[in-house]
Amino acid sequence: MxxxxxxxxxxxxxxxxxxxxxxxxxxxxxxxxxxxxxxxxxxxxxxxxxxxxxxxxxxxxxxxxxxxxxxxxxxxxxxxxxxxxxxxxxxxxxxxxxxxxxxxxxxxxxxxxxxxxxxxxxxxxxxxxxxxxxxxxxxxxxxxxxxxxxxxxxxxxxxxxxxxxxxxxxxxxxxxxxxxxxxxxxxxxxxxxxxxxxxxxxxxxxxxxxxxxxxxxxxxxxxxxxxxxxxxxxxxxxxxxxxxxxxxxxxxxxxxxxxxxxxxxxxxxxxxxxxxxxEPSSIGNLLIILGVLSMFVGVSMALKQSDVKRLIAYLSVSQIGYMMMAVGVGFATLGTADYGAFGVNAVEGGFFHMINDGVYKALLFLSVGGIIYAADTRDLNRLGGLAHSMPFTTFFFIIGGLSIAGIPPLSGFSSKLLIYKSVYLYNPVLAIIALVVSIVTLALIGKIFFNAFLGPDQKIGMKIPRSMILSMGVLTVIIVIFSLFPNYVVSEIIAPAIEALGVAV
Amino acid sequence: MALVAYLFYQMGESSYKKTRLKGDPFISGNRPSKDPRDIHVGGDNLYWGFTHALRKYLDPLVEGHTGIVNDYVYWFVVTLAFVLVFLYLLI
Structure with a gap:
C-alpha cells in the first residue's frame, strides 16, 4: 500500500x-x-x-x-x-x-x-x-x-x-x-x-x-x-x-x-x-449539571412511555448524560492532582461509553425495529410473545439491553464501572445517581423484554429478512468483542484519543 | 446455584401431572381467556405501582414535555442564558 x-x-x-x-x-x-x-x-x-x-x-x-x-x-x-x-x-x-x-x-x-x-x-x-x-x-x-x-x-x-x-x-x-x-x-x-x-x-x-x-x-x-x-x-x-x-x-x-x-x-x-x-472547573461543572439532568430526566420520562421507540429514545438521552457527566468530571479536575488520580479515568470511561453507546444503542433500536416489522405495532400494550417466533431478535435485544444497563460482563459494564469509580472520587452523590439510573434502565429493559417477548405466542409475528438478522448479529459480535477485551479497547483506542486532545497523564 | 435450581425444577417436573386446571395461567381466580392477548399482563400495567407512587414527580415532568416546538426553543434560550451567566460569573 x-x-x-x-x-x-x-x-x-x-x-x-x-x-x-x-x-x-x-x-x-x-x-x-x-x-x-x-x-x-x-x-x-x-x-x-x-x-x-x-x-x-x-x-x-x-x-x-x-x-x-x-x-x-x-x-x-x-x-x-x-x-x-x-x-x-x-x-x-x-x-x-x-x-x-x-x-x-x-x-x-x-x-x-x-x-x-x-x-x-x-x-x-x-x-x-x-x-x-x-x-x-x-x-x-x-x-x-x-x-x-x-x-x-x-x-x-x-x-x-x-x-x-x-x-x-x-x-x-x-x-x-x-x-x-x-x-x-x-x-x-x-x-x-x-x-x-x-x-x-x-x-x-x-x-x-x-x-x-x-x-x-x-x-x-x-x-x-x-x-x-x-x-x-x-x-x-x-x-x-x-x-x-x-x-x-x-x-x-x-x-x-x-x-x-x-x-x-x-x-x-x-x-x-x-x-x-x-477555568476548567466552570465548563466541567456545567457538563456535570447537564449530564446529571440528562441521566435523570431521560430515564424518568422513559418510565412513562408505552411506545417502545420513544422509550429507547429517552434511554438514549439518559446515556448521553453519563458521557457528559464523566467527561465533565475529567475536565473539572484538569490541571489538578485529581486529574491524574481519577479525572483521566473519568474521561476514559466517558469516551469508552461513547463507542459502547453507539453500538448497543444501534443494536437496541434495530432489534426494536425488528419487533415493529414483525408485529406492525410499537405499542407495548399490544405486543407480546414474540420470543416464540423471533429467537434471534430476542437474543440480540437481551445483549443490547443488558449492555445499556451496565450488566457484567457486557461492554456497557466496563465503561460504566470506570465512570462510577472515578466519579465517586469526585463526588459520591454523582456515582449514586449514576447507579440508580442504571438500575431503572435495567428495569425498563425488563419492561420491554417482558412486554414484547414474553407471554403466550400471539401468532402475530412474521419472519424478518436475513439482512436485518445479519446486521444485528454484526453489532452483537462487536459488543461481545468489546466485552471480552475492555482493557485492549481502553489502551488501544481510548488512550490515544485522550493523548490526541493533549490531556494524557 | 443454577444447578441447585435446575435440580429443584426437575423434581417438580417429574411429579407433574397434567390436569384440566394445572398449567393454566392464574389471573386473580378469573377463568383464563382463550385469546392469548388477554392472558399477557404488560404494557402500562407493568410498574404501575412504581410510577403511581412517583406521580408527583413524574406527572409535572410529562406535562413539561408538551411536544410544542416553541417550548423546545424556550428551553434552549433558558439553558443558553444559564450557561452564559454561569461561565461569566465563574471566570
Whole structure:
C-alpha cells in the first residue's frame, strides 16, 4: 500500500460517501440491485478508509490534511482559509463509532426498507448524513464545522421525514429542522465572534490566540449549548424522542449517531481549543449539571412511555448524560492532582461509553425495529410473545439491553464501572445517581423484554429478512468483542484519543 | 446455584401431572381467556405501582414535555442564558 494514499484517507472518508450519495440515485434508474450494490460499496469503502486512517494514526501518529494543497500533509501554516482535517486518535475514535453504526444500519436497511419505493433518495440522504457527521468530527476549522453541521442537519431532516405519508414524521422533521436552523445560525454567530476577535478559524490558531476575553466566553457558551442541544442533552432534548421515534426504523440509530457526533465535536472543542481560555472547573461543572439532568430526566420520562421507540429514545438521552457527566468530571479536575488520580479515568470511561453507546444503542433500536416489522405495532400494550417466533431478535435485544444497563460482563459494564469509580472520587452523590439510573434502565429493559417477548405466542409475528438478522448479529459480535477485551479497547483506542486532545497523564 | 435450581425444577417436573386446571395461567381466580392477548399482563400495567407512587414527580415532568416546538426553543434560550451567566460569573 502506498503510504501517500494512507495519508489521504481523511479526504476519502468524506469524499466517498459524497460521491456515492450522488451515484446511488443514478444507479437506481438502472436497477434496484445496482443501487444496493453502489450503496454498500460506498459504505464499505468508507469503512476501509476509516480503518486505514486508524492504522496510520496508530503507526505514525496524527497529521493535518489541508484540502487542495499541493502537498496536503506538509502544510502547517493554516492561517488562511482552507478546508482542513485533523487525523488523530480522537478522530479515529469518533469515525470508528460512526462507521460501525453506519455499516450495521446500512445492511439492516436492505431488508427493513425493501417494501418502500424511492429508495434511491433514501440512500442518498443516508450517505450525505454519513459524510456530514464524518466531516464534523474530522474537521479542524470552525467554518468547515458549520458547513458539515448543516449538511448533517439537512440530510437527517430528510431521513426523519422519509415516511412523509405520516403526519407525525413530517411534524418531527419540521421540529428537527427548526431546532437545527436555530442551532446552525447561532453556531455561525459564535464563529463570527471568533473570527472578528482573532481573524482565524483554524482550531490550532484559535487555541493559541484565545485569552479568556468576554467575547470568548460568549462564543464558548454558545458553542457549548448548541452542541449540547444537538447531542440531545436535557433540557434541550425534546426534539430527540420525536425525531428518533418517527424516523424509519432502520435509520433511527443513525440519527442518534449524529447526536453522538455533536458530542464528539463538543469534547474536541472544549479539550483541544477552549481549554486554556476558561477555568476548567466552570465548563466541567456545567457538563456535570447537564449530564446529571440528562441521566435523570431521560430515564424518568422513559418510565412513562408505552411506545417502545420513544422509550429507547429517552434511554438514549439518559446515556448521553453519563458521557457528559464523566467527561465533565475529567475536565473539572484538569490541571489538578485529581486529574491524574481519577479525572483521566473519568474521561476514559466517558469516551469508552461513547463507542459502547453507539453500538448497543444501534443494536437496541434495530432489534426494536425488528419487533415493529414483525408485529406492525410499537405499542407495548399490544405486543407480546414474540420470543416464540423471533429467537434471534430476542437474543440480540437481551445483549443490547443488558449492555445499556451496565450488566457484567457486557461492554456497557466496563465503561460504566470506570465512570462510577472515578466519579465517586469526585463526588459520591454523582456515582449514586449514576447507579440508580442504571438500575431503572435495567428495569425498563425488563419492561420491554417482558412486554414484547414474553407471554403466550400471539401468532402475530412474521419472519424478518436475513439482512436485518445479519446486521444485528454484526453489532452483537462487536459488543461481545468489546466485552471480552475492555482493557485492549481502553489502551488501544481510548488512550490515544485522550493523548490526541493533549490531556494524557 | 443454577444447578441447585435446575435440580429443584426437575423434581417438580417429574411429579407433574397434567390436569384440566394445572398449567393454566392464574389471573386473580378469573377463568383464563382463550385469546392469548388477554392472558399477557404488560404494557402500562407493568410498574404501575412504581410510577403511581412517583406521580408527583413524574406527572409535572410529562406535562413539561408538551411536544410544542416553541417550548423546545424556550428551553434552549433558558439553558443558553444559564450557561452564559454561569461561565461569566465563574471566570
Amino acid at each position: 502506498n503510504v501517500d494514499l494512507l495519508l489521504q484517507s481523511p479526504v476519502f472518508i468524506l469524499g466517498i460517501p459524497l460521491l456515492f450519495a450522488f451515484l446511488t440515485p443514478l444507479a437506481d434508474k438502472v436497477s434496484k440491485e445496482l443501487r444496493n450494490a453502489v450503496f454498500i460499496i460506498g459504505l464499505l469503502l468508507t469503512a476501509l478508509f476509516v480503518s486505514l486512517m486508524a492504522y496510520e494514526v496508530y503507526t505514525i501518529g496524527s497529521w493535518t490534511y489541508v484540502f487542495g494543497a499541493e502537498d496536503p500533509t506538509a502544510i502547517t501554516d493554516v492561517s488562511f482559509f482552507r478546508i482542513t482535517f485533523l487525523a488523530d486518535g480522537f478522530a479515529v475514535l469518533a469515525t470508528l463509532t460512526i462507521i460501525i453504526t453506519a455499516v450495521g444500519v446500512g445492511i439492516y436497511s436492505f431488508g427493513n426498507m425493501k417494501d418502500f419505493d424511492d429508495l434511491g433518495k433514501f440512500y442518498t440522504l443516508f450517505l450525505l448524513t454519513l459524510a456530514g457527521v464524518m466531516g464534523m468530527v474530522l474537521t479542524s476549522d470552525l467554518f468547515n464545522l458549520f458547513v458539515w453541521f448543516e449538511v448533517t442537519s439537512i440530510a437527517s431532516c430528510g431521513l426523519i421525514a422519509y415516511h412523509n405519508e405520516r403526519g407525525e414524521s413530517v411534524e418531527a422533521a419540521l421540529k428537527y429542522m427548526i431546532i437545527s436552523v436555530i442551532a446552525g445560525l447561532l453556531l455561525l454567530f459564535s464563529i463570527g465572534f471568533f473570527y472578528g476577535e482573532y481573524g482565524v478559524l483554524n482550531y490550532f490558531l484559535i487555541r493559541d490566540s484565545m485569552d479568556g476575553a468576554f467575547i470568548d466566553i460568549l462564543a464558548i457558551g454558545l458553542v457549548m449549548v448548541i452542541l449540547s442541544m444537538k447531542a440531545s442533552s436535557v433540557p434541550m432534548h425534546m426534539w430527540a424522542p420525536d425525531a428518533y421515534s418517527e424516523a424509519p426504523d432502520s435509520i433511527t440509530p443513525f440519527i442518534a449517531i449524529t447526536s453522538l457526533g455533536s458530542l464528539f465535536v463538543l469534547f474536541r472543542l472544549i479539550f483541544f481549543v477552549f481549554r486554556g481560555a476558561v
